[in-house]
Amino acid sequence: MTSALPRNILSIQSWVSYGHVGNAAAVFPLQRLGFEVWAIHTVQFSNHTGYGAWTGTVFPPELVAELIDGMEARGALPECHAVLSGYMGSEGTVGAVVDAVRRVRAANPGALYCCDPVMGDVGRGVFVRPELPDLIAAQAVPEADLLTPNQFELELLSGHKVDTLEHALEAARALRGRMRPGGPRLVLVTSLVRSGAPEASIETLAVGDEGAWLCRTPLLPLDPPRNGTGDAIAALFFGHYLHSGRPDSALSVAMSALYALLQRTHVAGTREIQLVASQDDFVRPARLFEAQRVG
Numbered sequence: 001m002t003s004a005l006p007r008n009i010l011s012i013q014s015w016v017s018y019g020h021v022g023n024a025a026a027v028f029p030l031q032r033l034g035f036e037v038w039a040i041h042t043v044q045f046s047n048h049t050g051y052g053a054w055t056g057t058v059f060p061p062e063l064v065a066e067l068i069d070g071m072e073a074r075g076a077l078p079e080c081h082a083v084l085s086g087y088m089g090s091e092g093t094v095g096a097v098v099d100a101v102r103r104v105r106a107a108n109p110g111a112l113y114c115c116d117p118v119m120g121d122v123g124r125g126v127f128v129r130p131e132l133p134d135l136i137a138a139q140a141v142p143e144a145d146l147l148t149p150n151q152f153e154l155e156l157l158s159g160h161k162v163d164t165l166e167h168a169l170e171a172a173r174a175l176r177g178r179m180r181p182g183g184p185r186l187v188l189v190t191s192l193v194r195s196g197a198p199e200a201s202i203e204t205l206a207v208g209d210e211g212a213w214l215c216r217t218p219l220l221p222l223d224p225p226r227n228g229t230g231d232a233i234a235a236l237f238f239g240h241y242l243h244s245g246r247p248d249s250a251l252s253v254a255m256s257a258l259y260a261l262l263q264r265t266h267v268a269g270t271r272e273i274q275l276v277a278s279q280d281d282f283v284r285p286a287r288l289f290e291a292q293r294v295g
Contacts, residue, residue: 007242008036008079010104012064012097013086013231015041017056019272021048022086025228026235028275029257030084032282033239038080040067040100042093050227061092068100077107084238085140086231087118089128094135101143112183112242114146116234122152122191133157137178145183146241147175148234150191164194165205165214169295172207184208186247188237190230204233205294206251212295213248215255220266226273233258236282248291256285 009030014022027037042064045056071077083104085097101113117140119133120126126133133156141147141157155162160171172187179185189205197203202219205212236257240250260281264274 006034006036007081008038008076009082009084009239009242010038010040010080010100011084011086011235012040012042012100013084014043014045014089015039016045016048016054018047019228020232020275021228022231025231025273025275026084026086028279029232029235029282030239032279033236033243035239035242038071038076040064042087042089048227050224058089061090061096064093064096064100068103072103072107077104080104080108081111082238082242083111083113084116084235085114086116086234087128088132088136088140091129091131091135094132094139098139098143112145113143113180114148114234114238115140115144116148116230117141117153117157118230119153119156121150122193125152126156141175141178142180144179146186146188146238147179148188148190148230148237149175150230151189151193154187154189162189162192162194165196165294168192168194168205169207169212172205172212176207184247186241188234188251190233204251204255206237206247206291207295208247210247211293213251213291214294215251215289215291217255217259217289220259220262222262222266226262226265226271228273228275229258229262232261232273232275248293252289252291253285255291256287256289257281259289260285260287 023039043058045054158171158174176185186208192203203216236254261278
């Protein structure tokens with residue numbers, strides 16, 4: 001028996017040796033969903049920066065282009081079906097990622113680009129270099145087919161205050177208008193906390209051409225919040241969307257998988273998310289939270 005070859009995803013993100021953030025949170029879930037993942041690391045650190053201390057190095061942005069050159073020389077770019085990007089630590093990295101997306105699209109016009117615009121969070125504010133939000137808005141957003149901001153990043157990119165569901169929808173729609181024409185222009189808003197939502201819950205909102213959907217799960221008492229969850233949900237949602245082409249089902253399965261991951265992490269009492277132990281839930285979550293149409 002023969003089977004179709006898996007689709008290939010280029011993932012450009014940070015890497016940590018200990019724990020799970022960036023590519024170390026995104027690559028394995030995508031592999032578990034059946035994708036080949038070509039990882040390019042923008043940094044290599046001992047651990048995520050949430051610990052307050054780490055060792056390692058930030059790679060020069062030129063390295064991204066050099067690695068794309070090598071892939072192109074192997075004839076790989078026409079077989080690249082999607083690009084995922086996360087943390088961009090410098091002005092040069094933003095430009096290198098955007099250039100990589102354009103080179104992939106030149107070889108395969110059908111390739112989709114999912115940009116996780118890692119810039120900040122509620123309570124922490126902007127935690128990247130001050131010039132990066134404007135650069136991501138000006139360079140990466142117009143190339144993106146999918147965007148996965150958290151609530152804070154949605155406000156930063158859209159210029160809209162988000163404290164109600166209607167405000168979140170307005171902000172997401174405004175952002176969609178600046179994304180790549182002709183693509184799905186799909187915005188996934190993570191870690192949504194708004195007035196009118198049930199207590200002790202957390203929501204994620206998906207807004208696309210076909211409408212808008214909201215998925216709600218219980219809010220687990222994880223203190224401090226676990227690093228890498230945003231990277232994981234971006235990968236899970238993108239992977240399930242690539243499989244189904246349906247924002248609603250991708251949202252439902254991805255959020256259900258993330259809840260299972262966080263619940264297992266909470267029960268284990270670990271600082272790092274329990275990625276490997278939760279792998280079966282990435283494909284088929286034991287408990288499914290349905291996405292509800294809201295627009």
